[in-house]
Amino acid sequence: MPCLLRAIGLLGLMLAAHTAAADKLRMVGDAWAPYADASLLNGGLAIDLISTALRRAGYTTEYEQVPWARAIYDLGEGRYDVLIDAWYSDERTRIGQFSAGYLTNRLRFIKRKNSDIDYQNLAQLHAHSIAVVRGYAYSNAFDNDYELKKIPVASFSTAVRMLAAGRVELTVEDEYAARFALSRESQQVRDSVEFLSKPLAENTLHILVSLKNPDHEKIVARFDQEIAAMKADGSYDTLFKLHGL
Structure with missing residues (x-):
């Protein structure tokens, strides 16, 4: 009987461990x-x-x-x-x-302050290079517009530094995320870029x-x-x- 009880107890522990593992994401x-x-x-x-x-x-x-x-x-x-x-x-x-x-993200384009780029529709941006984070989805219209000159990069930090340095003409990011990231960049980078007024899209997360x-x-x-x-x-x-x- 003690052996049986031990076996039952061990089985219970194993089942509990399996359940806990199944419920851990x-x-x-x-x-x-x-x-x-x-x-x-x-x-x-x-x-x-x-x-x-x-x-x-x-x-x-x-x-x-x-x-x-x-x-x-x-x-x-x-x-x-x-x-x-x-x-x-x-x-x-x-x-x-x-x-x-x-939650909802509001996507906005960012340009250099000395740039006269305007955005009312995507066709206006076909002539301009845009840094995008590799693997991100932005909006159906943006992602499927193959006339846009998208430059894949590893992160928004890379994108905005390229923008400030004049290596691309635009980048795009969620507004809260962009503001947070810019607060961690150098004063030179922060002072050299600004948001375009019209958002690209609002995306649900x-x-x-x-x-x-x-x-x-x-x-x-x-x-x-x-x-x-x-x-x-x-x-x-x-x-x-x-x-x-």
């Missing part, structure tokens, strides 16, 4: 302050919102910060369960399931759950449910205030 993203950055409070606004919603949904999470192109690739390979900050694109539905939007995770539909459904509940109970707005947004 591996999250991934790149540094994109103020939304995601391991050096910020609770990892940044997006990570705070997502981890809170998933915790309320019954999941534990761990987060790894890697370059964007690697994050996308590794999610598709199933090395991670959740990409934390994806804009919608049809191509990405091949590797993951999108949640509903959990989603989590993207790997199709390699067999529970991807359930994870998305629970996440969406908890984000809606957080908006209803005020905790969603509280996190925005906590992060100064």
Whole structure:
């Protein structure tokens, strides 16, 4: 009997460990302050919102910060369960399931202050070089306009330094993210660039759950449910205030 009890106890521990592992989600993203950055409070606004919603949904999470192109690739390979900050694109539905939007980004072009570039429609920009972050989706119209001279770079920091140095004529980024990044750049860079008044687009931000995770539909459904509940109970707005947004 003692041996049987020990065996039952060991089986119970193994089942508990398996359940805990199944409910632990591996999250991934790149540094994109103020939304995601391991050096910020609770990892940044997006990570705070997502981890809170998933915790309320019954999941534990761990987060790894890697370059964007690697994050996308590794999610598709199933090395991670959740990409934390994806804009919608049809191509990405091949590797993951999108949640509903959990916040909105306002995309704006940035030019040098001595430039007379104007933007009312994309056709006006066909003659100008535009630094874009490799692997990012911006808007359907922008992404599918092959007459635009897009210069892929590794990060917005690289893009805005190239812009300030005159190596490209424009770049584009979410307004909050751009302002945060510019506050970390040199005075020379900050003083040499400015936003164009007309935004390119407003994009909803989603989590993207790997199709390699067999529970991807359930994870998305629970996440969406908890984000809606957080908006209803005020905790969603509280996190925005906590992060100064």
